[in-house]
Amino acid sequence: MTSTTSTRDLILDAFESIVIDNGERTATLDAVAKQAGVSKGGLLYHFASKNELVDGEIQRLTKLAEEEVAELMAAPDGMVSRFMRLSIAEDTPLDRAFTIASRLAQSGRYPNVIVALEKVENTWLRMLTDALGDPVVARMVLLMSDGLYYRSALFPSGENVTPDTDELLGAVDQLIAARSHR
Secondary structure, eight states: OOOOOOHHHHHHHHHHHHHHHHOGGGOOHHHHHHHHTOOHHHHHHHOSSHHHHHHHHHHHHHHHHHHHHHHHHTOTTOHHHHHHHTOSOOOOHHHHHHHHHHHHHHHTSOHHHHHHHHHHHHHHHHHHHHHHSOHHHHHHHHHHHHHHHHHHHHSTTOTTOSOOHHHHHHHHHHHHHHHHTO
């Protein structure tokens, strides 16, 4: 059985690649159509403007984040453990969706992207708070996860760039125990 990618997804993939590799300003409709291997009319059939491409990326980010939350909630090794272990940049579809969303947010032209990123982060924070029972520790885990992701993206081939996740999880457990005895 072969896997087919929809024209809409090919266009979004092209938009992602251009923005990630060359910046948001180079992602013109003509450049996206060319990169996707579709006519400009074909692109316009799916996305009538650059803002609609951005909206398509927001929908993609939202869907991928929802899928990850479902995976995290069903993780046999525990949600927090899996969340921390997934905090490494590996060029997954969700990584690419976050990268493009970050670049679009940084441009200052797309406030709706910032709103979408905040919603995803807030979902993760609620999920962590529910799992850990402590909003402060949940925020710390979220920020620790951000740091792990940032370091792995910044130093993709570096050794000993990120600490052992088991040690971090042990420290989180100790912190929860210490805070519960207050």
